[in-house]
Amino acid sequence: MDYQALEGNYTPGQFEEEIYQYWLKEGFFESRINPKKKPYTIVMPPPNVTGILTMGHILNNTIQDVLIRYYRMNGYEACWIPGTDHASIATEAKVTKYLAEKGINKWEIGREKFLEYAWEWKNKYGGIIIDQLKKLGTSCDWKRERFTMDDGYYKAVIHAFVKLYKKGYIYRGYRLVNWCPVSKSAISDEEVYYEEVEGHLWHFRYPIKGTDSYVVVATTRPETMLGDTAVAVNPNDKRYRHLIGKTVVLPLAEREIPIIADDYVDPEFGTGVVKITPAHDPNDYEIALRHDLPIVNIMNPDATLNDLVPEDFRGLDRYEAREAVVEAMKERKLLEKIEKYTHKVGYSERGHVPIEYYLSEQWYMKMSELVKPAIEVVKKGEITFYPERWTKVYFHWLENIKDWCISRQLWWGHRIPVYYCDACGFMDAFEEDPGKCPKCGMKLRQDPDVLDTWASSWIWPFAVHDWPNPDPNLDYYYPTDTLVTGPDIIFFWVARMIIAGMEFLGKIPFKRVYFTGIVRDDLGRKMSKSLGNSPDPLDVIRDYGADALRYTMTRLAPLGNDILYSNEKCELGRNFANKIWNASKFILSHLTGKPLPSLENIPLDIFDKWILTRYQETIKAVRQSIEDFHFNEATVQLYDFIWDDFCSWYIEVSKVTLTHGDEDSKQAKRRILLHVLEGSLKLLHPFMPFVTERIYLTLPRYEKTIVYAPYPVFDGKYLFEDEKAQARLIQEVIYVIRNVRGENKIAPGETVKAFCIVENKADKALLERYTSFVEKLAKSTLEFIERREPKPMEGVGHGKGFDIYISLEGSIDKDKELARFEEELTRLQNQKKATEAKLANPNFTNKAPEAIVQKEKDKLNYYSQEIEKISKIIESLKG
Template sequence: MSTPKLDKTYNWNKLEERWYQHWLDSNYFQGKTDSKEESYSIVIPPPNVTGILTMGHVLNNTIQDVLIRKARMEGKNVCWIPGTDHASIATESKVVQDLEEKGIKKDTLSREEFLKYAWDWKEKYGDIIINQLKKLGCSCDWDKQRFTMDKNYSRAVTTAFVKLYEEGLIYRGHRLVNWCPQSKSAISDEEVIHKEKDGKLWYFQYPIKETEDYLIVATTRPETMLGDTAVAVHPKDDRYSKLVGKTVILPLVGREIPIIADDYVDPEFGTGCIKVTPAHDRNDFSIGKRHDLEFINIMNEDASMNSEVPNKYQNMTRESARKAVVSDMNSENRIDKIEDYTHNIGYSERGNVPIEFYLSDQWYLKMEELAKPALEVVNSGEIKFYPNHWVKTYNHWINNINDWCISRQLWWGHQIPVWYHNDDSKKIHVSVDGPEDPENWMQDDDVLDTWASSWLWPFAVHNWPDENDDLNSFYPTNELVTGPDIIFFWVARMIMAGHRFTGKNPFKNVYFTSILRDETGKKFSKSLGNSPDPLELFKEYGTDAVRFGAMLMAPQGLDVLFSNSRLEIGRNFMNKLWNASRFVQMNIDEELISTVDLSKIELDIPERW
């Protein structure tokens, strides 16, 4: 049998699709649970179901594919699990946008109606990035593809919640959260990005009751004064010691509020007096708890002013309320001075709007007990980080960990498995399958934070909590390849979940990829529009050339500037390989190629390949 002759020219667009389909048809990518060979497995960091392929995905998945193909060449029983994440806030935002383009508002729909739209949207768009990963040449076991809201995965998420609740680690708390007014939901600290903004610092006069005197307080947010419940000074500040215990009259509102002493106040900053708004500032929240102050929430979920403020300001946006308060304080001659001021403002990463600190009831997961083993296994070297300097970052976060707010005020996601009795809302039921008499109960409206499902990914993809051959064969995994930007979101929490639910480390090694940036140093971002389309690069240079170029320009864990020149190097290298192969084919005995049975010859791995 003669060997097909290689074409004179390397035509990647024709060859890549044909060979990838051949691999699929030959089942080369499937891991086997009955194999006697050593197992080797990786789980893909599941891209958002809303996602499209970026150069970051190209780099990350090329590294994984190199590791996977190397393990296959070594004769191991290899399994690379692909899948997508339901991406609660991101997907809901996309669906809401899609509905609005059709003239439909979310608040006119029932939960069931909205979820039908969401599932339809997912079915239409959800596999775009999966098909693009196939274009990249990823040799995943596609028969094992998972989605973080498929039936078995959802059961794993619910099971984990119930276990943690029964162990006393999940509780209901009434406290300040980061609030995104656009999505009208709580978000985590890690979902807040800080931007430096130029603003103003207003110095307001608060009159002391039954005197002609006043205290001066400074604020960057005049609208929040409507929720003030105290003015605080330092206990050792002699300027104000005689005023502690007296009251001031809150301008524009007329509410009497106490003057209190608290160590938090810096007597050297500003006037040494601070306004205290316990329901809208984290530090003020702590002061309010210590002094048993009133907590007055002055905003609606969309950050407009609510009924707790004077009629004039009700239903104003926070920006309009700010202007109105400043104008009214000026009319009452209560502005002492105004200064230019530069400060950091927290923005919702998804909503791209300033967050609010908002007082609400949420579900929390106690983290201290979960964090201890996660700290130990990394510092002992049981789990290795590459590059190792990320251990310091990891340790800092673990050692300063706070309880995790795991509830979100959304509809798309894993609905929290808690039910409240219709006749007594204090009577609750928590279980995987729900109450036996569902007509007498109402399920909690909230869904879980997306990361409260993806932290189970390494074992939930194998239908945990059920014991099965896939779980026994391919968990724990060998490597995790991911970006350092989700070391807290995902890496640390997966380690915690692995220990808590399986008693095992979920992986042996974590490889943190480079962050790719454009030639000006800016991180590739869909919102900035500065990331090249990998699919267009595949057509222009060839997929292997792009993969080679991405690997060539990305040293371990360092940020790198993307350049097409590296892709040209990759294309030239592929052409050289092609031409070298043609040269060998033209100058070797055809019979030697077709008659040698390599399976009967003992060869080391390099010689075999």
């Protein structure tokens, strides 16, 4: 691809797709083992195969791409391995719905036929998010793309299971789990979300055996009382101390259950007496274990009531059963009262119904020994977390870890490789189906469950290669360098990958973990489809361009902090790209085609030395920011240098030479302009890859892409501190004159008369030497004076060590300007009062997100500064 010119306006839709296809065709993202180069590896957190691009994906993958492009340009053998996760529950739900729309029942067609349809669905829809990620410009090695149900990956998962099973780390047991009645499967904590629900608190009377008395218990779930195996009070609650050890008769079920004492009971909740239903509440389950209580599961997998409840309630849905229990208690005069009650209810992320806490037989992994190496490597600093605060969270979880429920009652996924012989009772785990029982020769039956998705993705950093087979790619690219992910899965995935890496390879899986923040809207709400506040990233890319979205998202995201996003903020990124585009067009239009002199062989004036100094400072700062994961700081540093220093100042200064200088000085100026432009494009490329490549391909160059162009390296030879300070003084004088012009609405084409008082003799001498530059760039005449009293109709500006006075006579209508500024002053004073009132309201300051409160404080500060400035202008106009 060879672009000869930059034509027209910046229109990213005209070239982004073409450039990406060029990169793919040329294989620029493909990585190969190279003993002469140090590898830099990232494995993409595999998005669900059911997924579509979200703003969270934009943030996460942009940061990964910044790192990969940066290290690729720094000479590393950069390898970014992409892939998708089979997402057992999410995919099974999608396929089940897909079949239902065709009139096909999952249970009627059976497991094998269902899996055929699942693969058909995956092949048709499963790559959508990957195609969308390419629109973002992700520079993955797509030839290495993996899917967690690929044949090779599947074998790796099964190998890991069997190895741990043989070591005694995997076992079956009855435990309480999160249960989704729709998918009829156990689910992880990560697949549960909570919502506040307006419900009720029912107060029931439980008769005390052998007396006419009763205790009153309060519950939000009346239907579960049929599974009660005790009632409990706090041992320090004097009201009920005399009842401890007695028995109540469980209404409706007519079972006798004990009254026990446990510190868990809150005397302030309800009546201070609680019902204990161990099979359907995690806290009750723990109480039951402490007191050796029976555990009675009263529900079927679909959340209907089973045969362990009285006949009248069998087969009822849990909510039908709730109504029936309340009515039955009312009939028996055992319903004391009903109160309105708001509480949080856990919902299945995939089934979108309230979960049940459900006692069932599941597969578990013993974690107490497995976690020890994972704790040690982080303590030793072999793995570093960014931000560092997540290290404490990591330790807290691992040091208090419980055994991991790794089974799911689904069909789509990695099937548990345990086989049973119904004839002789044999049971064992195998990597391949043994076909028949090694003891009695009869046919074996495989366990019907599949593994939790996390129990397959925990080996992702090394199973993306050919593990457990010998593989030079694994030897070269593992361990990876950086993992970029969200803190919400620090336990479910990050910690478990570290555990797996240490257990199976004896090596850490990555050296650094960068935790992104959560993307929120301007009101501080987490972006979600249900709230309708989450834009479609593809629409944003269509409207603003991928570069603008990437730049804006990165700039809004301080290290690990949440970001407040709105589409309008992408105008910042688009305007930045447009500025670079127009600056590049200007520079290219001044190239004559004649060879330019080398940087070492040209004379440098004060502005040349200033821009070269600022360029070197920016190189150093941006490199440090990227390597320290301060990506937003890097974007600000690049913006300040490219927009302010290079485009707004140096290019403007250069126009004087390009217009009035001799040919040698023009060539020198062209060399520096091109040198800084090319370097700026390279510095910016990891953040805005498309526009930088598009411009780079028009420059006089030897490389066929910016992708492998060397990233600029700091060179102290081009630091000129004295000239930098001198140039800053000249700039500040020009800025102050322009600012006074702007405040007083002086027409751009009108030349003003400026007077300057300078405290320092050396500064005055410098400014006198560059008076012509100041006059051309500030559209003014400049006269140096010793002292001056402010006069009516005179604009005044101040800088460090100097004052500027500009005559406004003939430039403005005094009365009109006075009226305009007084109107603006009134507006600002009203805005300030409203903001002060808002900040004085505790309902706002205590309830609004911290970022929103800070935004109001910043507004107040701005209004105060503007009021002070405009008051001085009014005073000057009044004379």
